[in-house]
Amino acid sequence: MQWWREAVVYRVYVRSFTDSDGDGIGDLEGIRARLGYLELLGVDALSLAPFYPSPMADHGYDVADPRDVDPVYGDLAVFDALVTDAHEHGLKIIVDLVPNHTSVEHEWFRAARTSKPGSPERERFHFRPGRGPGGQEPPNDWQSVFGGPAWTRLPDDPEWYLHLFSPAQPDLDWTNPEVWADLDKTVRFWLDRGVDGFRVDVAHGMSKPEGLPDAGGCRDDPRFDHEGVHDVHRMVRAVVDHFPGTVLVGQVDVRDDDAFARYVRPDELHVGLTYRLLECPFAADAVRDAIEDSFEAVAPTRSRPSWALADHDTVRPVTRWGGEARARAMALVTLALPGTVFLYNGEELGLPDVELPDEALQDPRWTQSGGTDRGRDGCRVPIPWEGTAPGFGFTSGEPWLPIPAQWADRLVADQLEDTASTLSVYRRALELRRCHPGFTGTDVEWFGAPQDCLAFRRSGSTLVCALNTGTVAVPLPPGDVLLSSGPLRGGLLPPDTAVWLA
Ligand code: NOJ
Numbered sequence: 001m002q003w004w005r006e007a008v009v010y011r012v013y014v015r016s017f018t019d020s021d022g023d024g025i026g027d028l029e030g031i032r033a034r035l036g037y038l039e040l041l042g043v044d045a046l047s048l049a050p051f052y053p054s055p056m057a058d059h060g061y062d063v064a065d066p067r068d069v070d071p072v073y074g075d076l077a078v079f080d081a082l083v084t085d086a087h088e089h090g091l092k093i094i095v096d097l098v099p100n101h102t103s104v105e106h107e108w109f110r111a112a113r114t115s116k117p118g119s120p121e122r123e124r125f126h127f128r129p130g131r132g133p134g135g136q137e138p139p140n141d142w143q144s145v146f147g148g149p150a151w152t153r154l155p156d157d158p159e160w161y162l163h164l165f166s167p168a169q170p171d172l173d174w175t176n177p178e179v180w181a182d183l184d185k186t187v188r189f190w191l192d193r194g195v196d197g198f199r200v201d202v203a204h205g206m207s208k209p210e211g212l213p214d215a216g217g218c219r220d221d222p223r224f225d226h227e228g229v230h231d232v233h234r235m236v237r238a239v240v241d242h243f244p245g246t247v248l249v250g251q252v253d254v255r256d257d258d259a260f261a262r263y264v265r266p267d268e269l270h271v272g273l274t275y276r277l278l279e280c281p282f283a284a285d286a287v288r289d290a291i292e293d294s295f296e297a298v299a300p301t302r303s304r305p306s307w308a309l310a311d312h313d314t315v316r317p318v319t320r321w322g323g324e325a326r327a328r329a330m331a332l333v334t335l336a337l338p339g340t341v342f343l344y345n346g347e348e349l350g351l352p353d354v355e356l357p358d359e360a361l362q363d364p365r366w367t368q369s370g371g372t373d374r375g376r377d378g379c380r381v382p383i384p385w386e387g388t389a390p391g392f393g394f395t396s397g398e399p400w401l402p403i404p405a406q407w408a409d410r411l412v413a414d415q416l417e418d419t420a421s422t423l424s425v426y427r428r429a430l431e432l433r434r435c436h437p438g439f440t441g442t443d444v445e446w447f448g449a450p451q452d453c454l455a456f457r458r459s460g461s462t463l464v465c466a467l468n469t470g471t472v473a474v475p476l477p478p479g480d481v482l483l484s485s486g487p488l489r490g491g492l493l494p495p496d497t498a499v500w501l502a
Helices: 028-033 035-041 076-088 107-113 177-192 229-240 257-263 284-298 324-336 364-368 405-409 412-417 422-435
Strands: 008-012 045-048 092-097 127-129 151-153 159-162 197-200 247-251 271-273 306-308 340-344 444-447 453-458 464-468 481-484 497-501
Touching (some): 028 035, 028 076, 076 092, 092 177, 177 229, 197 229, 229 247, 257 284, 271 306, 284 324, 284 453, 284 464, 324 422, 324 453, 324 497, 412 422
Parallel strands (some): 008 045, 008 340, 045 092, 197 247, 247 271
Antiparallel strands (some): 151 159, 444 453
16 A cells, blocks of 8 residues: 555644754754654654745745755755654655745746846746736736735836735746746655655646636636646656655645546546645534545545645644644544544644734735734744743744743643643554554444534444534443543543544
8 A cells, every 4th residue: 555545644844843953943953853753653754844945935935946955944964864864763754845936036036037028037937017007007806815916016127927925926837848847857856865755835826827817707716726737747746656655745725526636636646635624613514524525525536535634824723623622532533534644743732823922923924914814823833842931942042933931731741741641642543543453444434423423433444433522421332442532431422522432
């Protein structure tokens, strides 16, 4: 079986994981130092957020050079050492590809900025003259995902350039063969260094409709999910296929099942990241629907669903669902399911989102929305490992985002010792998922369950998972309890709790 089909992949937001040199920003050497922890946790792979040279307008998703390491994170030698060490710990390494856009500091964009309209330098991006008198209006009505128009005009220049995200992230023009050749080079560069796969950022982006029509006149969102994008995935997949055992994961943010299924055809992505559980309320019916939808989306393909409760873009589960008990319960549901599971660093500690003061906020969403959207920094606060504030073992300096003093009760060091901690529940769940014979079958079968509860088993297996999202305790389904997300009493499954039975 391909290793990722049942794997648990741990997403590392490099900036927030561990800082080895005291500058307050996590780095690759810091990850190396924590490989023992990740092995103990029991994950199969790490997925590293971008660590490439970047002015960090979007914390590395604005890539100035996709084939190097930003000095703040280390260098290529440290990266190579990390790959070697991770493999020695039995951990695979997945890195990000960011093919939809570059940074304004990428050499291509620097050249485009100083070149004339119509020059080959500009044809790697989407430069267009403005509309209206003096070209004062953007070329079309598209909005940036981060707020405001998706176009910025260069000073003293007749042209505007397209950026679906921040103005510091100009979109590449995927009708230009040079853009294809460069991605091919990047993919080979990291594969040659021994990575085990890629997470493709904005995998539904890249291709744009001819003529860049106004969104106002289109039935669907013209910015994303264009037929041409599938050729990009086929190109990358063809390269990846030369490196057996490597996986292509994509962030496929499309809601339509048929559209989603096209991304995981046999010659495209192996795994599509889905958002159904991430966006689901804590309610048994909704959770069941989200799980069923995820299976349906991949049903016409050979791919399996993937599952995630958290990522570096979304309010953490503890805050979203109103409490650690609920987040833990959902973790047991997720980890019982067949398919690839993606964890996000800190999820295993039950970390909540942090309400940061205005002056600490760094996400471009905050400034681009004119201060109406506080952005994603709240879920990116560094990991509290041990010791005391302000660094909590994350850094010997000042963390790039302040770690709340109350996180003294969330420390990795303490949770490792406490058998009732969230970390201990995750460790035990991962161990069972790895070793217990009940984790077979590629589908789930649902049982009847009391109101506000759900129960399923993996097809052909005796492993049963039950969840109670209601307000009253219900009788446990039959079977021996393997693990519960919280205390059980008197043969009952309490509210906000999930259980595994065999
Ligand atoms: C999706 C990434 O997850 C997010 O963090 C980033 O801001 C955008 N893509 C733009 O690259």
